Amino acid sequence: MTRGVRRLVAAAAAVAVLGGIYAALLLHPAEQKDSERSVSLTSFDTGALSQVRVTPRGNLPFTVDIAADNSGTSCTMAGETASDYSDALMQALADAACAISARPIEQDCQKPETYGLSPADPTDTLTVTDTGGTSVTLTLGLTVDALGTYCTPNGRDIYLLDSETAQTLTRPQSFYRNLSILDGYYSLSDELKTLSIDRMSDGTALALRARDTADAGGTSDIASKYVFTAPHACDADDTALTGGLFSGLQSGLTARSIAADDPSDLKKYGLDHPVRIHLTANNLDAALLVGAKTDDGGIYVMRDGGRTVFVCAAADYAFLDADWNDWRSTCLMTCALSQISSVSVAQGGTVHTARITHIPADENPASDTDTDTAELDGKAMSADALQQMYLAVTSVHYSRLLNPAQRAAEELRVTLTLTDGTQHTLAFAKGGSREYLAAVDGDAFAYGVPQAEVTSILDALKTE
Structure with a gap:
């Protein structure tokens, strides 16, 4: 090994040793300087808090009142309507204010302006008070992105607060606004009972409801969970409805921001x-008012009877x-066989009629299940024949919509x-090649149906 190579190896070994020492220091904070350890600036039990008062720089001060009982703690924004503010967000502020730790930087500081903490500097102030009247006030000054925010509890001793905690403690009052338009969470796909829209963009008035449990009967495999009642009575495509209307509206029940409270001019917002x-759901009967769109991808929304104009996406x-x-x-008519x-x-002056008898299990001495029997033109039908006819008439799907509807x-x-x-x-009326036109409940012919759907009905008119 040459002398030069030996020097390189020795240098590499020295670097490795130094690196190991540095890593060890990082892994053993107990060996660091006392000034690098965090100390507690506030130490309260959340249930013992009375209030938290915040004066964010450039914003008006506000006070969060905290009350505790056997069920836990609750927070309200002093002087404001309780439902206008989020208890969960205020709880997060109270929890953070209870246990604030920071790293000591300088004791008996003679130049607080160095840290943005002189009386002339713009600062944030936080006062935490417990039920016994004990208060701790923190003033927050200069923020250094890579380090955190300098603060002081007494104007002399300087501490460094981590950025996340500083941000939590100094948010403006507007941050705590309740952006839930209906003041609560509702799962539309699970809880919705009825929904109506007085006009879509094309002028259509829309209404739907959740299918009654009794409606589904024995057709749960083909019947939808929701049914439209306007503009036409028909089943919904649950997948398309959930992924389209419900998904959008579910997200739209939470706003991006607040535009105004108690607006004097609704026209300004297209309202x-x-x-x-x-919409109605479990413990809910409410209406949304949807107004104009904003230039930045928003739209104004109010709760009917509410006082706040929200900005939603x-x-x-x-x-x-x-x-x-x-x-x-696309299924034109579904119904439980038991109904x-x-x-x-x-067809052509000839009428075939199948009369169906339904025997519930509790009235059926021959079986412990529901039983359906039928006669076609007075002749007994087999169970298979009845099932084939039932499926043929309740599984007619349209392949296209006619616009406008026709007379035929x-x-x-x-x-x-x-x-x-x-x-x-x-x-049914004959349409084009291999197609029939269909009309539901006496309306005009509005649907194109494959010829095979009609043929299936005629083929099912048999007893075996």
């Missing part, structure tokens, strides 16, 4: 003639521009008579 979205309300047909099921008392198929010569009519006496009809 003098708003779109009205009414316009993208969350893009469902108002959608075609409601994208959310409907049907008869099925009639009329009816060739075939299917009538379902339910056990409660109501009737639903599907009428």
Whole structure:
């Protein structure tokens, strides 16, 4: 080994040793200087707090009052309507204010301006008071991004507070506003009962409801969870509805910011003639008023009867521009077999009628399950034949929408008579090649149906 190589090896070894020593110091903070250890500036139990008062630089001071009982602690913004502010966000402030630790920098400082803590400097002030009247006041000064924020509890001793804690303690009052428009969380896909929109962008009035549990009956495999009641009565496509309207509205129930409280001019926000979205859910009956869009991708929203104009993401309300047909099921008529008392198929002056008898399990001595029997034109139908006919008439899907709807010569009519006496009809007229036009419940022909769907109904008119 040459002399030069030996020198390089020795130098590398020295660097390795020094690096190890440095790493050891980092891994053993107990061996660091006392000035590098954090000390406690506040030490309160959250339940013993009375209030936290914050004076953020450049903003008005505010006070959060804290109350404790057997159920825990609650926070309110002093002098404000309780529902306007988020208890969870204020709790986070109270929790942070209870246990503030910082690193000592200089004791008996003679030049507080060095740290942005002189009386002439813009500062943040935090006062934490417990129920016994004991208070601790911290003044926060200069922030150094890589280090944190300098603070003092007495004007003489300087400490360095980590950036995250400093930010938590000095947010303005507006940060604590409740941005939940309905003042709570509701899972639309799980809790929604009814929803109506007085007008979509194309002028369509829309209404839907959750299907009653009794409605589903034995058709849970084909019936949707939601049904539209306007502009037409039909099943929803649950996947499309949830991914479109519900997803957007769910996000849109939480605002980005507050535009105004108690506005004197609703026209400024496009809320003098708003779109009205009414919804009911568990413990909820409320309406949203949707106004104009902002230049930065927002949209103004109010709760009907509320006092606050919120700014939401316009993208969350893009469902108002959608075609409601994208959310409907393509199946024209669904119904539980247990709800049907008869099925009639009329064609060319000939009518075939299947009369169905439903025997509940608790009334059926021959079986412990529900049983359905039927007769087609007076002749007994097998269970398989009944099931085939039922599926044929309740599984008709349209392949296209006719716009506008048409009048046409009816060739075939299917009538379902339910056990409660109501009737639903599907009428068919010959359309183009391999297609029939369909009309629901006496309306005009608005749907294009593959010819095979109609053929299946005719083929199902048999007893075996």
